[in-house]
Amino acid sequence: MKPIxxxxxxxxxxxAVYIDHSVLKPEFTPxxxxxxxxxxxxxxxKTACINPSAIELAAPILAGTxxxxxVVVDFPFGCSSTASKVAxxxxxxxxxxxxLDIVANLGWIRGGELKRVEDDLRAVIDPCHAAGVPVKVIxxxxxLTISQIKAVAEASIAxxxxxxxxxxxxxxxxxxxxxxxxxxxxxxxxxxCAAGRAKVKGSGSIRDRAHFLRLIDAGIDRMGIGYRSxxxxxxxxxxxxxxxxxxxxxxxx
Numbered sequence: 001m002k003p004i005x006x007x008x009x010x011x012x013x014x015x016a017v018y019i020d021h022s023v024l025k026p027e028f029t030p031x032x033x034x035x036x037x038x039x040x041x042x043x044x045x046k047t048a049c050i051n052p053s054a055i056e057l058a059a060p061i062l063a064g065t066x067x068x069x070x071v072v073v074d075f076p077f078g079c080s081s082t083a084s085k086v087a088x089x090x091x092x093x094x095x096x097x098x099x100l101d102i103v104a105n106l107g108w109i110r111g112g113e114l115k116r117v118e119d120d121l122r123a124v125i126d127p128c129h130a131a132g133v134p135v136k137v138i139x140x141x142x143x144l145t146i147s148q149i150k151a152v153a154e155a156s157i158a159x160x161x162x163x164x165x166x167x168x169x170x171x172x173x174x175x176x177x178x179x180x181x182x183x184x185x186x187x188x189x190x191x192x193c194a195a196g197r198a199k200v201k202g203s204g205s206i207r208d209r210a211h212f213l214r215l216i217d218a219g220i221d222r223m224g225i226g227y228r229s230x231x232x233x234x235x236x237x238x239x240x241x242x243x244x245x246x247x248x249x250x251x252x253x
Contacts, residue, residue: 003216012234015212024072037050052071055092072103073103110143153194153198164200166182166190169226181203
């Protein structure tokens with residue numbers, strides 16, 4: 001959705017509602033999770049995006065704030081059985097989450113089994129919608145062709161997806177797959193695929209303020225931002241020099 005004013009003119013609070021603050025690194029300790037969830041609320045992000053095991057840590061921190069809980073299900077590979085995905089979903093819904101992100105099965109997409117992808121996603125989306133929880137469907141876009149991205153977008157929208165989303169940030173692939181995540185070109189393709197029928201979330205490789213503002217001006221609806229990059233894109237701190245370790249966030253969107 002096109003913003004009502006240029007992103008460069010928005011306050012940090014106005015910009016923060018575009019952000020799912022990513023707290024997904026598997027090596028995070030409980031204290032590190034608490035710290036980053038607190039930061040998500042401090043920055044007034046739309047959500048803190050967390051693994052299911054972190055819900056009990058995040059819920060009391062975010063209670064009474066404007067920041068919700070976005071939980072990932074079957075992340076980052078999307079290869080569990082449908083029954084397992086549904087079970088995971090029902091457990092998270094019982095814990096009072098606000099949003100859910102799920103990964104579409106990469107192998108099924110590449111194998112052309114789009115009806116199977118659609119049915120798999122619908123089994124998760126339907127109970128979420130019954131609970132008033134929107135669902136974002138993640139495509140591992142760095143490993144898909146343009147035609148495959150278009151096909152899974154149609155399957156996801158048919159299944160009822162509220163958002164279609166680029167990348168997990170965890171895919172390493174091979175030398176054949178460049179890790180670009182939410183590049184301007186990929187976000188434009190996803191917006192074309194959505195065609196107003198679903199919102200678009202960009203994730204992966206959004207680490208500088210110029211890129212972040214540019215995507216907002218282009219009409220993106222949400223972005224997954226790695227925990228180190230959130231204060232940078234909001235303009236609260238200066239970016240580290242190119243190549244500095246502070247910006248190395250593999251596996252954090």
